[in-house]
Amino acid sequence: MITPAFFVSSLKRHGIDFYAGVPDSLLKNLCAYLADHLDAAHNIIAANEGGAVGLAAGYHLATGRIPAVYMQNSGEGNAVNPLASLTDGDVYRIPLLLVIGWRGEPGIKDEPQHKKQGKITLPLLEVMGIPYAVLSDREDEAARQLDEAARRIGETGEAYALVVRKDTFDTYKLAGRTDPQFPLGREEAIRTVAASLDAADAVVSTTGMISRELFEYRESAGQGHGRDFLTVGSMGHASQIALGIALEQPDRRVCCFDGDGAVLMHMGSLAITGSLKPRNYLHVVFNNGAHDSVGGQPTVGLAIDLPAIAIASGYRKALAVSTKEELEKALAAIPDEEGPLLLEIKVRKGNRKELGRPTTTPIDNKLGFMDFMQRK
Numbered sequence: 001m002i003t004p005a006f007f008v009s010s011l012k013r014h015g016i017d018f019y020a021g022v023p024d025s026l027l028k029n030l031c032a033y034l035a036d037h038l039d040a041a042h043n044i045i046a047a048n049e050g051g052a053v054g055l056a057a058g059y060h061l062a063t064g065r066i067p068a069v070y071m072q073n074s075g076e077g078n079a080v081n082p083l084a085s086l087t088d089g090d091v092y093r094i095p096l097l098l099v100i101g102w103r104g105e106p107g108i109k110d111e112p113q114h115k116k117q118g119k120i121t122l123p124l125l126e127v128m129g130i131p132y133a134v135l136s137d138r139e140d141e142a143a144r145q146l147d148e149a150a151r152r153i154g155e156t157g158e159a160y161a162l163v164v165r166k167d168t169f170d171t172y173k174l175a176g177r178t179d180p181q182f183p184l185g186r187e188e189a190i191r192t193v194a195a196s197l198d199a200a201d202a203v204v205s206t207t208g209m210i211s212r213e214l215f216e217y218r219e220s221a222g223q224g225h226g227r228d229f230l231t232v233g234s235m236g237h238a239s240q241i242a243l244g245i246a247l248e249q250p251d252r253r254v255c256c257f258d259g260d261g262a263v264l265m266h267m268g269s270l271a272i273t274g275s276l277k278p279r280n281y282l283h284v285v286f287n288n289g290a291h292d293s294v295g296g297q298p299t300v301g302l303a304i305d306l307p308a309i310a311i312a313s314g315y316r317k318a319l320a321v322s323t324k325e326e327l328e329k330a331l332a333a334i335p336d337e338e339g340p341l342l343l344e345i346k347v348r349k350g351n352r353k354e355l356g357r358p359t360t361t362p363i364d365n366k367l368g369f370m371d372f373m374q375r376k
């Protein structure tokens, strides 16, 4: 394995010391090292991967230097547009180093949402004309690859990608952050909200641990999984899936269980929900101020006023709670409220060690959910 310190100092020798990106579990040791060793202006956790490419382009325009952009391969899609229409040599020709975590690498067991993206990770780079190397886990070889990456970027003035396999980076434990200690953990909040819903209510849950914890709640409550659509991939889009359902089934309450990282990733969606104003729409955001599912890297979720943003976007009501009593009071009032309604629950970071993963396939989940949609 290579150490994050080696990687970051090698890039620094090549003049690269600005990073923007969205965190990834395969890059969590690198992300933690960057958080501890770079200031906030040189390691920016972007709202989405396209935004990270934009930040990198701005940095280059202002400094003439080469930026690095990190992401999970799931984010390649978000980045394609600015890579093809901003940084590409056919347009503005802006140099950058991409560091891409390779979930779903063919031959390596991974979750279903990573399968397709894993297969197309390298072909996507090829079709975009972005040269790449799969980063070695040996420092001598990795050092040669970084020399070559810097040489190619210098020569072409365009993007070059390093694709990072599982277990390439050695462990690095984040030292310098004290997280807010809200009384509720995310799982307890999820269980409390799920238990308050009617059997006819549909839930669309977001990517990561929120869907896993909801799945486990249904298992333990013996409720089956038909009423939940678990959005295992497609980060940031659960709220619009829920909106599409809510508009077609106005007599059924539709809840989105969202994360702060996911809301931020495609925040414009709030305005679409707010302007269409479905009365049966409940948006619950479990806000831990972090990308908890991929290593707990900070988001700006706790630095912004989500209820104010929802109201300004056209939601009929929005409120924030952080204690069990406040949550129970808010949940008790919901049946009498007209949506769209946003309930922000401020929760602690962290999850149970033995948290499982959905045991049903995505297709089973879809079929069960569509069957539930036909019932009253």
Ligand SMILES: Cc1ncc(C[n+]2csc(CCOP(=O)(O)OP(=O)(O)O)c2C)c(N)n1
Pocket (backbone or CB within 6 Å): 022, 023, 024, 025, 072, 074, 075, 078, 186, 206, 207, 208, 209, 210, 233, 234, 235, 258, 259, 260, 261, 262, 263, 286, 288, 290, 291, 292, 293, 294, 299
């Ligand atoms: C487009 C995209 N980028 C990155 C990821 C990797 N990823 C999966 S879950 C997650 C964090 C989600 O954070 P949040 O919505 O705040 O929920 P939390 O995990 O904190 O409960 C990330 C970054 C992804 N799945 N898709």
